[in-house]
Amino acid sequence: MTEPLYDRLSRELARHLPMHMPGHKRNAALAPYLRGLRADLDITEIEGYDNLHAPEGILLEGMERAARLWGAAASYYLVGGSTAGILAGIRALTRPGDKVILQRGSHLSVYHGVALCGLVPAYLYPPRVPGFDAWGSVAPALLHEALAAHPDARLLVLTCPGYEGILSDLPALVRMAHQAGLRVLVDAAHGAHLGLAEGFPAGAVAAGADIVVHSLHKTLPAHTQTGLAHALTPEIGAALAEQLDLFQTSSPSYLLMASIDGCLRLLAEEGEKLFAHWRQALDAFAQEAASLRRLRILRGQAAPDLIWGMDPGKIHISCAGTDITGHALMDTLRRQHGIELEAAGPDSALAMTGMGDSADTLLRLARALAAIDARLADAPPRGELPLARPQAVCPPGEALAAPFDLVPMAQAEGLVCAEYAVLYPPGAPLAVPGERLTGQVLAQIDGATLLKTRSKHAPDRIAVMR
Numbered sequence: 050m051t052e053p054l055y056d057r058l059s060r061e062l063a064r065h066l067p068m069h070m071p072g073h074k075r076n077a078a079l080a081p082y083l084r085g086l087r088a089d090l091d092i093t094e095i096e097g098y099d100n101l102h103a104p105e106g107i108l109l110e111g112m113e114r115a116a117r118l119w120g121a122a123a124s125y126y127l128v129g130g131s132t133a134g135i136l137a138g139i140r141a142l143t144r145p146g147d148k149v150i151l152q153r154g155s156h157l158s159v160y161h162g163v164a165l166c167g168l169v170p171a172y173l174y175p176p177r178v179p180g181f182d183a184w185g186s187v188a189p190a191l192l193h194e195a196l197a198a199h200p201d202a203r204l205l206v207l208t209c210p211g212y213e214g215i216l217s218d219l220p221a222l223v224r225m226a227h228q229a230g231l232r233v234l235v236d237a238a239h240g241a242h243l244g245l246a247e248g249f250p251a252g253a254v255a256a257g258a259d260i261v262v263h264s265l266h267k268t269l270p271a272h273t274q275t276g277l278a279h280a281l282t283p284e285i286g287a288a289l290a291e292q293l294d295l296f297q298t299s300s301p302s303y304l305l306m307a308s309i310d311g312c313l314r315l316l317a318e319e320g321e322k323l324f325a326h327w328r329q330a331l332d333a334f335a336q337e338a339a340s341l342r343r344l345r346i347l348r349g350q351a352a353p354d355l356i357w358g359m360d361p362g363k364i365h366i367s368c369a370g371t372d373i374t375g376h377a378l379m380d381t382l383r384r385q386h387g388i389e390l391e392a393a394g395p396d397s398a399l400a401m402t403g404m405g406d407s408a409d410t411l412l413r414l415a416r417a418l419a420a421i422d423a424r425l426a427d428a429p430p431r432g433e434l435p436l437a438r439p440q441a442v443c444p445p446g447e448a449l450a451a452p453f454d455l456v457p458m459a460q461a462e463g464l465v466c467a468e469y470a471v472l473y474p475p476g477a478p479l480a481v482p483g484e485r486l487t488g489q490v491l492a493q494i495d496g497a498t499l500l501k502t503r504s505k506h507a508p509d510r511i512a513v514m515r
């Protein structure tokens with residue numbers, strides 16, 4: 050086995066005079082931040098360090114290690130997060146004009162892939178989980194209906210786990226899609242840690258999906274932006290690699306790739322022990338949290354008809370039926386307990402755990418929740434508006450390519466949307482480019498905290514096709 054990439058960078062780089070990029074030349078005397086940010090190890094592709102876009106040395110060895118770990122035919126490093134893998138994966142599995150079935154709550158990167166590749170989307174609307182601001186699992190019956198309604202669909206994109214850790218029965222869904230002649234891409238950005246050890250459920254690669262995309266940085270010990278894209282067969286791998294050449298930089302950071310390399314070695318050498326520690330920490334949290342009176346932690350048993358399974362690594366907390374919102378819970382944890390959560394909504398707040406957690410960190414969270422819980426009072430449920438299902442007039446790519454205007458929301462009824470308006474959580478697009486804006490959709494957009502992609506700085510306006 051070659052030495053870890055981090056060790057090689059640390060040992061060799063100081064010996065070379067860098068007459069190549071990057072322009073900081075590892076000169077920390079020039080600017081002190083360069084030292085703290087390890088510019089001494091920051092190179093891009095030079096002799097002896099392989100090539101991300103045509104790997105045959107230390108990078109290829111790491112990618113092969115990743116493929117062995119997850120059981121893929123081929124795996125590829127991502128230095129642009131899951132976003133790069135999702136864009137490349139969608140393009141590798143489709144032709145312009147193809148129809149794609151996807152969950153309405155898919156991440157924006159999936160929508161961007163659909164628009165960029167000129168695809169026609171058809172949506173799966175899984176049930177909402179009451180009190181948790183979350184989408185439930187995709188049931189096989191829901192997919193069955195969609196396959197029957199869209200016999201011309203070529204690709205199924207599933208998100209599993211969801212942001213809040215909700216899993217779907219991937220082996221069943223992948224089998225159904227393959228039998229109907231569709232390819233399957235799984236956005237498993239939040240599931241890189243699944244299927245590698247006892248105590249965590251099986252992952253998307255084992256389910257037989259054609260392409261699976263993982264963010265390493267979301268749950269495993271690796272830097273932000275790092276990820277992997279896995280292919281089911283060498284042929285799919287070749288198509289994926291070709292597309293990754295388009296979507297990934299020609300100057301990949303070796304700091305990021307050393308982080309991926311280090312993470313993969315750690316998983317291969319000590320994964321079993323580290324996963325067992327993480328699981329024990331989660332079990333210790335669960336035991337402590339069992340005494341919460343009003344706050345509720347999302348577990349599959351809470352709604353077995355809506356939730357097929359759960360990633361134990363997510364701690365998703367419901368405040369429904371109490372006198373605080375998820376936003377207030379997040380704020381109190383930050384101000385009074387020094388704990389920063391991942392996200393919050395009207396009824397819920399999300400704590401993400403990762404391999405870097407310990408029983409100490411999770412018990413600190415559990416005790417803070419217990420202190421807050423003790424002060425809560427009951428309150429009537431807030432209720433949730435049913436999400437509108439707007440009708441598409443044209444595909445998103447076509448709508449985005451057309452001229453558009455930012456018009457006052459009050460004048461937009463009946464016009465065709467030319468941007469994404471996404472409600473977080475649960476990542477639900479209230480309107481997608483190409484969809485007709487009805488009074489109901491506009492009322493929901495008006496009353497919500499949203500991410501809007503074109504009218505970001507004009508809350509009372511919306512982009513419409515001219």
Ligand SMILES: Cc1ncc(COP(=O)(O)O)c(C=O)c1O
Pocket residue numbers: 129130131132133156158208211212236238239264274276
């Ligand atoms: C479900 C899902 N998919 C994809 C992404 C994109 O991942 P990345 O930030 O690694 O590009 C995210 C990011 O939050 C996500 O939540």
